[in-house]
Amino acid sequence: MVKSRPYVIISAAISIDGKIATNTGRSNLSSKKDLIRIHGLRKSVDAILVGKNTVQTDDPLLTVRYVKGKSPIRIILDPRGKSSAKSKVIMTATKIPTIIVTLENVSKNDEKFIAHGVQMIKCGKKIINLKKLLQILKKQGINKILVEGGGTTNWYFLKQQLVDEIIVTVAPYIVGGRTAISFVEGKGFTKISNSFKLKKIQRMQNELVLYYVT
Numbered sequence: 001m002v003k004s005r006p007y008v009i010i011s012a013a014i015s016i017d018g019k020i021a022t023n024t025g026r027s028n029l030s031s032k033k034d035l036i037r038i039h040g041l042r043k044s045v046d047a048i049l050v051g052k053n054t055v056q057t058d059d060p061l062l063t064v065r066y067v068k069g070k071s072p073i074r075i076i077l078d079p080r081g082k083s084s085a086k087s088k089v090i091m092t093a094t095k096i097p098t099i100i101v102t103l104e105n106v107s108k109n110d111e112k113f114i115a116h117g118v119q120m121i122k123c124g125k126k127i128i129n130l131k132k133l134l135q136i137l138k139k140q141g142i143n144k145i146l147v148e149g150g151g152t153t154n155w156y157f158l159k160q161q162l163v164d165e166i167i168v169t170v171a172p173y174i175v176g177g178r179t180a181i182s183f184v185e186g187k188g189f190t191k192i193s194n195s196f197k198l199k200k201i202q203r204m205q206n207e208l209v210l211y212y213v214t
């Protein structure tokens with residue numbers, strides 16, 4: 001049965017204690033070797049998706065650089081369209097297709113994004129309707145999406161069981177701190193359920209890359 005949504009992979013680097021960033025937002029956890037692997041993963045998907053806090057904190061490019069290959073479409077979940085037009089991902093939108101997803105009743109910031117060649121998608125009234133967004137993206141020919149976080153975005157996808165694969169690098173650091181960002185933020189599950197199957201383990205010096213499927 002052909003799915004009406006793209007295949008969704010969540011990818012992240014986590015500390016031994018499950019954090020993806022320190023309480024000051026630092027997230028340089030992966031080794032260069034792992035970054036090369038990640039850029040190979042990015043090359044293999046049609047789109048890469050992050051939440052607006054990741055754009056705000058990291059000012060990422062979200063491109064393929066450490067290997068040869070085409071950069072995927074970039075998708076930012078930004079319900080109120082608050083991302084800065086000066087962010088790298090917006091400033092490079094004429095070169096790499098970029099989509100900003102906002103809520104349906106939000107349009108006052110559209111112009112600043114459209115001026116940079118960004119495609120706007122409006123989806124959802126109070127929160128972005130991910131099921132509807134994924135159907136729209138599938139219809140646009142996007143068949144495989146890499147969700148690169150952060151923790152809140154990961155929660156929204158996992159809560160609605162919209163994830164097919166999880167690839168996490170366990171990096172050899174302890175981050176700690178109640179306010180540091182975890183791999184999955186949000187309300188959290190009340191029960192230990194929805195287990196994932198461990199498909200593969202890859203050791204890279206002091207890092208372990210774990211591959212899970214639903």
Ligand SMILES: NC(=O)C1=CN([C@@H]2O[C@H](COP(=O)(O)OP(=O)(O)OC[C@H]3O[C@@H](n4cnc5c(N)ncnc54)[C@H](O)[C@@H]3O)[C@@H](O)[C@H]2O)C=CC1
Binds near residue numbers: 053130153
């Ligand atoms: N170590 C790693 O692999 C990675 C680390 N990070 C780190 O994670 C941190 C950011 O994570 P978070 O603060 O959790 O934020 P986030 O990057 O997940 O963005 C969350 C925001 O995105 C929007 N959003 C996402 N899904 C939505 C939905 N379904 N409906 C409506 N709005 C939605 C909301 O505005 C929400 O507040 C940064 O410090 C960054 O450095 C980010 C990606 C990867």
Ligand SMILES: Nc1nc(O)c(N)c(N[C@@H]2O[C@H](COP(=O)(O)O)[C@@H](O)[C@H]2O)n1
Binds near residue numbers: 029038059060062149
């Ligand atoms: N897998 C992974 N390992 C890390 O150590 C990371 N810090 C991240 N961060 C993600 O990559 C984005 C930066 O990408 P660019 O180098 O700017 O293309 C960052 O925003 C996170 O999404 N990921």
